[in-house]
Amino acid sequence: MGAFSFFPTTGGEKTSRASPLRGPHLSLPRSHDDQQPRAPQDGYFSSQPWIAALDWPGAPDFKDATPMALPPRPSDGVSGGTLRSGGGLTVATVADAGHMVPADQPAAARAMINLWLRDSVMPSYEADLALGDSPAARRAAAAADAEMERRAEAAAEATATAEAAANAAAAAVLAADGAETTETPA
Amino acid sequence: MRVGSEEENAKLFFLYQEADSVLKLESNAAAGSKRKKTAPTAAAASPSLSTLSTSANASTPIIIWLQGGPGSSSLLGAFFEMGRYVIQDGGDGSLHRNPESWTRDSAMLFVEYPLGVGFSLAGARRLPATSAAAAVDLVSGLQHFFEERPQLAGRPLVLAGESYAGKYVPEAAALALRLASDDEATRRGAREQAEARGGGGGGSPAAAALPPASSPLAFALRGAAVGNGLVDPPSQAARMGPYLFARGLINATTLRRNERRAANLSSLAAKGLWAEAHSVREAMVSSLTRSALGANGTLLDWRRSEGYDAGDRVRSLLRTPAARAALGVDPDAPTWQRRAKAVAAALHDDKAVSSAPVVAEVVTQVPFLLYFGVEDAKASLFSFSSFFFGVCDGGVFFFSNHRG
Numbered sequence A: 001m002g003a004f005s006f007f008p009t010t011g012g013e014k015t016s017r018a019s020p021l022r023g024p025h026l027s028l029p030r031s032h033d034d035q036q037p038r039a040p041q042d043g044y045f046s047s048q049p050w051i052a053a054l055d056w057p058g059a060p061d062f063k064d065a066t067p068m069a070l071p072p073r074p075s076d077g078v079s080g081g082t083l084r085s086g087g088g089l090t091v092a093t094v095a096d097a098g099h100m101v102p103a104d105q106p107a108a109a110r111a112m113i114n115l116w117l118r119d120s121v122m123p124s125y126e127a128d129l130a131l132g133d134s135p136a137a138r139r140a141a142a143a144a145d146a147e148m149e150r151r152a153e154a155a156a157e158a159t160a161t162a163e164a165a166a167n168a169a170a171a172a173v174l175a176a177d178g179a180e181t182t183e184t185p186a
Numbered sequence B: 001m002r003v004g005s006e007e008e009n010a011k012l013f014f015l016y017q018e019a020d021s022v023l024k025l026e027s028n029a030a031a032g033s034k035r036k037k038t039a040p041t042a043a044a045a046s047p048s049l050s051t052l053s054t055s056a057n058a059s060t061p062i063i064i065w066l067q068g069g070p071g072s073s074s075l076l077g078a079f080f081e082m083g084r085y086v087i088q089d090g091g092d093g094s095l096h097r098n099p100e101s102w103t104r105d106s107a108m109l110f111v112e113y114p115l116g117v118g119f120s121l122a123g124a125r126r127l128p129a130t131s132a133a134a135a136v137d138l139v140s141g142l143q144h145f146f147e148e149r150p151q152l153a154g155r156p157l158v159l160a161g162e163s164y165a166g167k168y169v170p171e172a173a174a175l176a177l178r179l180a181s182d183d184e185a186t187r188r189g190a191r192e193q194a195e196a197r198g199g200g201g202g203g204s205p206a207a208a209a210l211p212p213a214s215s216p217l218a219f220a221l222r223g224a225a226v227g228n229g230l231v232d233p234p235s236q237a238a239r240m241g242p243y244l245f246a247r248g249l250i251n252a253t254t255l256r257r258n259e260r261r262a263a264n265l266s267s268l269a270a271k272g273l274w275a276e277a278h279s280v281r282e283a284m285v286s287s288l289t290r291s292a293l294g295a296n297g298t299l300l301d302w303r304r305s306e307g308y309d310a311g312d313r314v315r316s317l318l319r320t321p322a323a324r325a326a327l328g329v330d331p332d333a334p335t336w337q338r339r340a341k342a343v344a345a346a347l348h349d350d351k352a353v354s355s356a357p358v359v360a361e362v363v364t365q366v367p368f369l370l371y372f373g374v375e376d377a378k379a380s381l382f383s384f385s386s387f388f389f390g391v392c393d394g395g396v397f398f399f400s401n402h403r404g
Helices: A040-044 A048-053 A059-064 A106-121 A135-157 A162-174 B020-035 B075-081 B131-147 B165-179 B184-197 B233-238 B240-246 B252-270 B274-293 B297-304 B310-318 B321-327 B341-346 B356-363 B380-392
Strands: A081-086 A089-095 B013-017 B062-066 B085-087 B095-097 B107-112 B157-162 B221-227 B368-374
Touching: A048 B233, A059 A081, A081 A106, A089 A106, A106 B157, A106 B221, A106 B368, A135 B020, B013 B075, B062 B165, B075 B085, B075 B107, B075 B310, B085 B310, B107 B131, B131 B165, B131 B184, B157 B165, B165 B184, B165 B221, B165 B356, B233 B240, B233 B252, B233 B274, B240 B252, B240 B274, B252 B274, B310 B321, B356 B368
Parallel strands: A089 B368, B062 B107, B062 B157, B157 B221, B221 B368
Antiparallel strands: A081 A089, B013 B107, B085 B095
16 A cells, blocks of 8 residues: 555546646746735735724734744745734735635645744644654654554455455545544434 | 434534644554554554543644535545645545645644534534524534543644634634633533524523533633634625725726625624625625626636635545545435535524624634735736635635735
8 A cells, every 4th residue: 555545536537627727828927026025914905904903902912013924935935924923813824825725825824824833822832843844744744654554554454355445444544543533422 | 423412413523633743653652563563453443532642742733623615514624725635636536645734733623514514414403593503513512522532632722714714713712712711600601601592492402512510611722713714794895895996807986886885784784684784795796796807707717726626626535435434424414515505594694793703702812813815916817716716605705815
């Protein structure tokens, strides 16, 4: 059992259409070299009014907070966006991302959520909360992959029929760690 | 995760993906047992969650994820956004390791929410009419989940979500924080509130599943996060016209008409006429869409850009019998849909209600993250794909994706 692309999907025949926007035939300009630091409200045009109107004890601290740049993206070295924290509130923007941020800019989204977790949620947390591709994070990812593979193989060996083995292997991948995903007795 | 009584057969579907760092510990343990020549068994293949806890991973966060919609399945997040395995862009529909999965650093708990969404079952339960009512089901389901897994409950827990979850997250976080309070009077008040608004009707079975006011919840949230959220629909809708005008996509007449509608929406919302307010917002969305983007069918294809074609791609995976079996989907659960229309319809009168005051309540207690996808204004077609997606995604209007 090699890479984790083995899930026996039968849905492969329904492939998604090529993107009319991202296809080479349109060659839309996606300039990254104009990403000067922007006023923070640029990234949340529609939400800025209600955020500015939020009334909570930390509001003065938030208003005074200075935006910082997210770490450079591995793909092109451009900052992934901005992040501003104060009074318990953090507002982050992710560049070149649309509605589904982690799907559009996976690296920047991960750096963003990790920065917030590390600096705001759990300031004492210093362990493997990698903001980029640290060796420690890579080792952990490789070990996790090995562990998932081990589970998939063990599940396959422990089942008799080929179909059941495929399901068990899929189970190990899909459910990832054998978590119960449905009902537990009330 | 059953919520409420057995007769109702209302169940929330949870998918838990452990963090890499914790799996690494498991892997090390497995390597140790291999040296002892322990044959692999089915049990080894799926260790129960209780075996996964060590003090070494006590500080690894768990991010509870809610998709938006309303009615969208959180498995879109799992298999398209930040889960461990995602469907590859333009690929054959099979799963691939996501190198930037949030599970590299944190565990993810994806919840099909509210009841009736994705693989969750509403059963005989009336669908929740407000985000606040739905919150009772979520908190009750999480209570079950963490009660049985105290080792997970002790880890830093964050409630996060996208788009319509801009309403779900604050409402549920506020309720969970009140119920986890050290102050018994606060807990009692929250419990009474949950009973009053709980989704069940007739004694609110979901609220009945909560712990008594004498004891706090089995879990305590440490933070809340919302991506491209719909939090304050009236003010967010009012910014739509100015944005389009600034981009040169509507004329001044349309802008003024939009301003009048925004003022109307605002006054309806102030009067608590939520259904009417929502209708005005829908009218704003559709007329501005027409004005700015035209009735040209090719524009409708924008939202089909591969980057957001989450529904089709995840659907082809989750409708396979193998996937249902692998995920242990309840036999009574419906065929997976990316968006449950009935859930969205039940929340009709909730759609214009602002959750901004609840954000203020939550951010007073725990860190709150608001993040926004920002688009490069130079790639103007691109800028509107996100806009378009937002409009089509359940009639919910998002407009925070612009830059410059």
